[in-house]
Amino acid sequence: MKWLEDTYASTLAGDRIRVLDVGSYDVNGSYRRIFVDKKYEYLGLDMQDGPNVDIVLKNPYDWSQIDTDTFDLVISGQAFEHIEFFWVTLAEMARVLKQNGLLFVIAPHGFDEHRFPVDCYRFFSDGMVALARYVSLEPLHTHTNAAPNAGCTDWYSQTEADSVLVARKTYGGQTRYVDLSTYTCVPADHEQLRTGLIPYARPKVTTTPSPASRLKALVRRIGT
Numbered sequence: 001m002k003w004l005e006d007t008y009a010s011t012l013a014g015d016r017i018r019v020l021d022v023g024s025y026d027v028n029g030s031y032r033r034i035f036v037d038k039k040y041e042y043l044g045l046d047m048q049d050g051p052n053v054d055i056v057l058k059n060p061y062d063w064s065q066i067d068t069d070t071f072d073l074v075i076s077g078q079a080f081e082h083i084e085f086f087w088v089t090l091a092e093m094a095r096v097l098k099q100n101g102l103l104f105v106i107a108p109h110g111f112d113e114h115r116f117p118v119d120c121y122r123f124f125s126d127g128m129v130a131l132a133r134y135v136s137l138e139p140l141h142t143h144t145n146a147a148p149n150a151g152c153t154d155w156y157s158q159t160e161a162d163s164v165l166v167a168r169k170t171y172g173g174q175t176r177y178v179d180l181s182t183y184t185c186v187p188a189d190h191e192q193l194r195t196g197l198i199p200y201a202r203p204k205v206t207t208t209p210s211p212a213s214r215l216k217a218l219v220r221r222i223g224t
Contacts, residue, residue: 082118082119090135
């Protein structure tokens with residue numbers, strides 16, 4: 001999230017950038033510390049009161065208590081896998097974004113099941129692009145298990161990788177859904193949308209042949 005803030009939030013205009021963090025309940029850390037600069041007004045949203053929660057939803061899929069076009073930046077990290085109907089949440093996130101506001105979503109591609117209270121989904125880069133397309137947002141960046149350089153070992157994982165989306169709301173007002181009656185799937189250019197990040201490459205595994213296998217190989221060579 002810090003990389004997203006450094007790279008994309010800095011492009012937002014205005015002296016006061018309103019940030020809404022969806023699924024903000026502090027279980028093992030929060031994003032509030034990333035948005036402590038005085039230019040940000042950070043609010044955490046969740047469906048239950050607790051640490052790092054400023055707005056408690058009476059119904060997780062009814063955001064009528066939040067006005068349309070309210071926030072410059074709407075973020076969510078490690079929450080979508082726990083939301084049964086995440087596309088409804090996504091639509092509300094798009095609605096409360098201002099025109100030219102940004103959406104950041106981080107959700108797992110890997111990870112073992114971790115129910116809180118449920119664990120429903122895993123995401124790939126194409127899924128992230130589909131999220132943006134569904135609510136007519138412009139995808140600016142997406143990646144799965146990628147990093148600024150191959151030395152960023154803390155970004156990479158063989159088993160617990162994330163997928164990331166950055167998208168822009170190019171319109172104002174209520175959420176505009178994609179017209180599925182005329183929709184055609186056009187695969188996104190992942191390399192372009194990674195914007196220079198390097199995808200994880202599994203290390204090559206080299207094995208030393210056993211004495212028995214070396215003997216069999218020698219017999220085959222003699223036989224030929």
